[in-house]
Amino acid sequence: MDRKVLIITILVVGAALRLAWLDKSPGSVNWDEAALGYNAYSLWKTGADEYGTKWPLALRSFDDYKPPLYAYLTAPVVGIFGLNEITTRLISALAGVASVGLVYVIAKKLVGEKEGLVAAGLMAIEPWAIFYSRGAWEANLSLAVFLTSVWLILTRRNLAGMIIAGINVFSYHSAKIYLWPLLVWGRKKMGVVIAVALFTIAMSSGGWARWTSAGGNWWEAGQKYFSYFSPANLFVRGTPELNQRVDGFGLYYGWEIFAWAIGLVWLVRNWRENKILAMWLILAPLPAIITRSWFNPVRVLPLWVAHTILVAIGLRRLTGWLKIIIVPWAVINLAWFGLAVLWQMPYSRYGDWQWGFKEVVQIISPVLDKYDQVVWETGQAQPYIFALFYLKYPPEEYQKAPRQGYDFGKFVFRKIYWPDDRNLKNTLFIGGVYSLPEEGAIGRTWDPQGYESARIQATPTQP
């Protein structure tokens, strides 16, 4: 098949796997996605984030000072097409498709044309690459930007590559660590000056707070480092981070282990001729090992690209019976994964994605004007952001009102004690099945497994 046709086919498959039913899986936006979406909406409408800070260089959000690039890129999307799950996730999905193409040109340059095609093909279908492209993960945008800078430096456009690497510090925290090896590699004075200036700006506008909150000790740092090469993590178990799991899958398919091992052996034997790939593999886990959590893949997405290139190298060198069975095995695994993501994940892991706010908002939106107050009881942290997101609450109004915890407008987030609360007038209550009576409920929601998840009660409106 013609190479152009092949790469276009790969890109189309990659796009389909990333864009299809983007609102259905993951089953709902989590709080970080909601925050990014709403801040993008706020930026589009007012030029300020939810706190009213004009053109911020870091989004204060939940005091985690999110890098703002994702929100800025998403702002026109939500501004033009409306604030919803698809528009919030679209930039990540498109970055995922771009990464497929970038992996092709990078692997082609690093190893060879055929390896480039295989690496792009893998990138299009691998569990980790699909998963992180289907959520509004800043890290996935950062990966595409990182790959762009690598490609530019590889093709001797060092200055541009270094500036892009500098801009990347505004897309994800890990990019602040990846920046330095790229500067050493790029070796352009002006590039270093610009990138370091961008790094300094990013750190002084909130990045430092995040940096110093990392933890762990040096002995554990060594152990954590190798967990990013552990076949059990890569091919079977995946991560313990609940909102990054697809049950039954690691970051890669089980069949890839054979090719990965061959690729690793090849790299160890030929590292002198492949120093860039070797350094990439060795340095990429660094952003994750200085933090407390064990095996948190989202922090080191560039590492997974390096592993993907290793698998591609191995696949090209596969021989014997493995070469024969690997294609049908891969197709079946892809089908398993597709069903796991599109059907099983929204059904079985909805709880890890803070499901349930959208369904409630759909019920209360038409009647909201009738009530003076809305009391919302929820076990979720940062509940206000979901209400803002799904209600598309006007940012200019939200920014104006003084902040009192999570409460805003007529919304109050607290526990409900129905024997007392029932006496409040003109109030809408949203709570769990143990907080509100079934009788007289004006609405109820059921989770994907059929259990009642929320009840909505209203106290009489005064004339």
Next chain:
Amino acid sequence: MWPGIVAAGVLVVKLGLMLGKPLGVSVAMAETFGNLGWGEMQIRVWGWLVQVVIVILLAKKTRSGWVALIAAANPWLNTISMWHVWETTALAGAVGVWAAKHTWQKAIGAVVVVLALAATWTNLSKISSDNLAAKLNWNFLGQQVDEIQKINFQATQKNYMLPAIVRKILYNKPGLALNTIVQRSVALMDFEQWTAPQAAWTATGLSGLPPKGLLPLIYYWDIPLLIFTIVIFDKKRVKWWLVGGWLGGIFLDKKFFTVGGVLFIPAIVVLVAEAVKRLDKRLVLVLYLAGTGFFFKEMFFNQLKWQYSDVYLYRQTAMWLKNNLAADARAAVTNKFGPMDVMLKFYKVLPNSNIEVGEFTPSPGKVYIGLPKEMRGIPEDKIVTRIEADDELVYGYGKGLWIAKY
């Protein structure tokens, strides 16, 4: 020469720690060695001697002092020679077969393997009940296939089911069996289980590993050394150890990998030694002495941090009864958290007609040793000793063990 001397030093230090800081024994060891009339120190010394034999045989076979050092410092070998002495004895027999030059020597090694496995057969049968064969059972695979399809159907809110032919291709027993074997094999290469089973429990717990009871099998810097040496070194010398370790490892459940994968140890030791002899000698010495020091500190001085407290509580109970129970006093000791009678017999506290083992309802005139909740009804001032421990061995019964003179 000097790596061998350092290895001897490490082994002597371990012997000193074992004798100076007894940690108790597991129920499985008490059951099997108790029948022979052995005490804790005899078991420990036997385990230590077996480790020494393994170290010597491996060094002799490979003619390398480095192998001796790596074997003496290896956490896995140090762990099993303390806590799985029969399995270590069997390993020594297998290494003997490998290292022997004469047929009669090989025969002795084989006999040792058979006898040691026979001695611990009851324990091995217990831990091997949930084995690979059970997972590959045709009926079990059928149930799994049905379960996946059921979840798929429910996930579509019971609106859609894939065509039968597609389901047959995607979800079938041979495919699931192949997937199970591959997954179990890959899951053995679990660097977190190998180097930090407790610190990384948030990750290893996903594979069904317990939060306590497992020690590291290798040091984390052994991982790149193993990768390096597997690539450049002639693996044929240790091929059968790798195959044996893999078969044992995938046969038993992952949480028993310390025992199931025991045949990996000679391969790991030889491969790591092959790599370290290419490194700077001072670096190697610092790494392995620091690593061994850290490991021994954990094993001997942080017992309650890495091990469930039952082993400790059995020993403390036995020691207290031996040292404090008056000749004419009567005592009731709980068996709520495990076979206390077996353990007290092992520690030679039983048989004693004044001591009853079992659940009790406190009434005045006895010494009671039990879990905190079992002491309900006994006045606070009658509690003479509280043995502190981290784990609540029986849900809702409190941590540690209390002793009351009522």
